[in-house]
Amino acid sequence: AFRRLYEEVGLGWVYAITKYEP
Secondary structure, three states: OHHHHHHHHHHHHHHHHHHHOO
16 A cells, blocks of 8 residues: 555656656
8 A cells, every 4th residue: 555655656756856847
């Protein structure tokens, strides 16, 4: 369960970073 949450948060973090810094 934690891994699922960690993956979701990680993906969101990477997505935010890539979206914030093209």
